[in-house]
Amino acid sequence: MEDTLLHIENVSKSFSGVKALDSMNLDVRRGSVHALMGENGAGKSTLMKILTGLYTRDEGIITFDGRELDTASIQLVIRQGISMIYQEVNPIMNMTVAENIFCGKEICKVERFWIDRKEMERQAAELLSSMGHESIPSGCRIGTLSVAQMQIVEIAKAISNRSKLIIMDEPTSAITEKEVDQLFKTIRDLKQKGITFIYISHKMDEIFRIADDVTVMRDGRYVGTRAIAETTADELVSMMVGRAMSEYYPKETVPIGAPMLEVEGLSSKNLLHDVSFTVHSGEILGFAGLMGAGRTEIMETLFGIRRADSGVIRIGGRKVEIKDPQAAIANGMAFLTEDRRKTGCFLDSPIYDNIMALVWKKFVDIGGIRHSRCKKAAKDQIALFSTKTTGLKQKMRELSGGNQQKVLLSRWLLAEPEILILDEPTRGIDVGAKYDIYKEMIRLVKAGKCIIMISSEMPEVLGMSDRIAVVHGGRIRTILDRKCADQETILRYAAGLE
Numbered sequence: 001m002e003d004t005l006l007h008i009e010n011v012s013k014s015f016s017g018v019k020a021l022d023s024m025n026l027d028v029r030r031g032s033v034h035a036l037m038g039e040n041g042a043g044k045s046t047l048m049k050i051l052t053g054l055y056t057r058d059e060g061i062i063t064f065d066g067r068e069l070d071t072a073s074i075q076l077v078i079r080q081g082i083s084m085i086y087q088e089v090n091p092i093m094n095m096t097v098a099e100n101i102f103c104g105k106e107i108c109k110v111e112r113f114w115i116d117r118k119e120m121e122r123q124a125a126e127l128l129s130s131m132g133h134e135s136i137p138s139g140c141r142i143g144t145l146s147v148a149q150m151q152i153v154e155i156a157k158a159i160s161n162r163s164k165l166i167i168m169d170e171p172t173s174a175i176t177e178k179e180v181d182q183l184f185k186t187i188r189d190l191k192q193k194g195i196t197f198i199y200i201s202h203k204m205d206e207i208f209r210i211a212d213d214v215t216v217m218r219d220g221r222y223v224g225t226r227a228i229a230e231t232t233a234d235e236l237v238s239m240m241v242g243r244a245m246s247e248y249y250p251k252e253t254v255p256i257g258a259p260m261l262e263v264e265g266l267s268s269k270n271l272l273h274d275v276s277f278t279v280h281s282g283e284i285l286g287f288a289g290l291m292g293a294g295r296t297e298i299m300e301t302l303f304g305i306r307r308a309d310s311g312v313i314r315i316g317g318r319k320v321e322i323k324d325p326q327a328a329i330a331n332g333m334a335f336l337t338e339d340r341r342k343t344g345c346f347l348d349s350p351i352y353d354n355i356m357a358l359v360w361k362k363f364v365d366i367g368g369i370r371h372s373r374c375k376k377a378a379k380d381q382i383a384l385f386s387t388k389t390t391g392l393k394q395k396m397r398e399l400s401g402g403n404q405q406k407v408l409l410s411r412w413l414l415a416e417p418e419i420l421i422l423d424e425p426t427r428g429i430d431v432g433a434k435y436d437i438y439k440e441m442i443r444l445v446k447a448g449k450c451i452i453m454i455s456s457e458m459p460e461v462l463g464m465s466d467r468i469a470v471v472h473g474g475r476i477r478t479i480l481d482r483k484c485a486d487q488e489t490i491l492r493y494a495a496g497l498e
């Protein structure tokens with residue numbers, strides 16, 4: 001076809017005998033935004049890594065812009081017009097914006113050998129301003145930018161490389177709502193100029209906002225391609241999970257019991273102001289708010305990662321001092337953090353060690369560690385969330401992003417906490433696995449535990465919480481009952497309008 005920019009046919013890839021991609025096909029139209037969807041471990045990232053020369057394929061054909069693509073090296077692929085912005089943006093932090101954009105193609109003063117920094121900065125500034133991002137100074141260090149700004153710089157770099165195709169792997173997992181709007185505007189502008197995008201995301205609403213076409217893959221295989229105007233979320237979900245899903249939130253009303261965690265007047269300098277709330281046995285308390293509102297800071301303070309200047313915390317009616325995370329864990333708390341890479345993911349260790357990290361002690365008796373019991377516990381967790389892995393010995397690094405998240409959740413569950421703090425528990429998790437996690441949350445509150453759930457996904461907050469605390473500017477603005485909560489009310493409080 002004439003307007004096909006990228007054609008992938010029968011691409012397969014195995015990792016030590018396990019098929020990650022199995023005769024995968026993909027056709028992307030020139031000048032379109034093509035979404036790629038599929039469950040955790042379906043092979044989305046792997047396919048893109050093959051396309052960009054990071055991995056080699058076992059077999060298959062890739063043609064790009066009318067000729068066969070040479071994927072011998074990353075640089076070669078970039079030169080042929082394909083750039084990728086990775087799931088975790090990874091620029092060199094102490095380079096300047098301009099140095100990063102012109103990395104590998106530095107501008108030199110003609111008759112001399114040194115790099116012409118001024119000229120590079122001037123051109124970088126011009127490029128950024130042509131994209132509508134003149135607010136990003138081209139001479140400042142990358143490390144001082146926000147994640148969203150770093151992404152824009154990466155896109156600028158792709159443009160300066162004359163990329164015809166830009167690939168984005170879950171680009172919105174760490175940026176604010178407003179920044180998503182900006183990113184989408186940038187994508188639309190560039191689409192007007194004929195640039196093509198492949199866009200990977202688990203967020204259905206984003207797919208319908210930005211994509212023209214969508215391809216679904218499952219277990220490394222091609223399932224189908226649809227024009228976005230001719231499909232529905234329900235159809236895409238059933239293509240992804242292989243069955244129709246009738247409900248997304250398995251919410252049940254559980255009798256609310258005694259207070260388990262009481263927080264009174266928690267304050268810390270400029271971050272938190274007089275934060276007070278109570279969570280009861282059997283209850284899921286949602287925390288809504290915009291990014292930067294202070295939700296994570298509240299939880300880090302409760303968990304002993306930050307110090308509060310004042311305030312009282314009671315657990316089971318008893319006043320406690322939580323000086324560090326060890327003390328929090330000893331008091332029956334668990335904290336699944338939003339940033340899995342930074343906190344507690346041992347990438348080069350086996351999944352087994354990652355899952356058991358907190359609970360080895362529980363499985364020790366006179367005979368030493370009871371490995372058979374440990375293994376059973378770990379295997380039960382893998383089964384619980386259908387974590388996709390070749391076995392307990394597999395290295396954490398080899399798991400797909402969403403499956404790493406499942407392993408971390410399993411680690412906390414094995415510690416059998418009474419009070420669970422889950423910060424964006426389903427970020428990067430596919431629809432089917434989300435359902436499994438919600439089911440598990442319900443099982444836990446039925447067993448008398450309590451859960452605090454921070455989430456930026458409004459349907460999730462509304463779907464799973466019994467009450468919803470809305471945070472703005474380091475304060476709890478209101479706590480709404482499930483029955484009176486709706487998206488608009490929450491957003492008004494979250495924006496500080498009420």
Ligand SMILES: Nc1ncnc2c1ncn2[C@@H]1O[C@H](COP(=O)(O)OP(=O)(O)OP(=O)(O)O)[C@@H](O)[C@H]1O
Pocket residue numbers: 015016020038039040041042043044045046047388389397398399400401402403428
């Ligand atoms: N370097 C590797 N070594 C071994 N197995 C790997 C490696 N990279 C990926 N895999 C496996 O290939 C499969 C596909 O993983 P991939 O990362 O492509 O999934 P994904 O669709 O991007 O999932 P997610 O939505 O969770 O990001 C997974 O089962 C994963 O464990």
Ligand SMILES: [Mg+2]
Pocket residue numbers: 044045046087169400401402
């Ligand atoms: Mg991935």
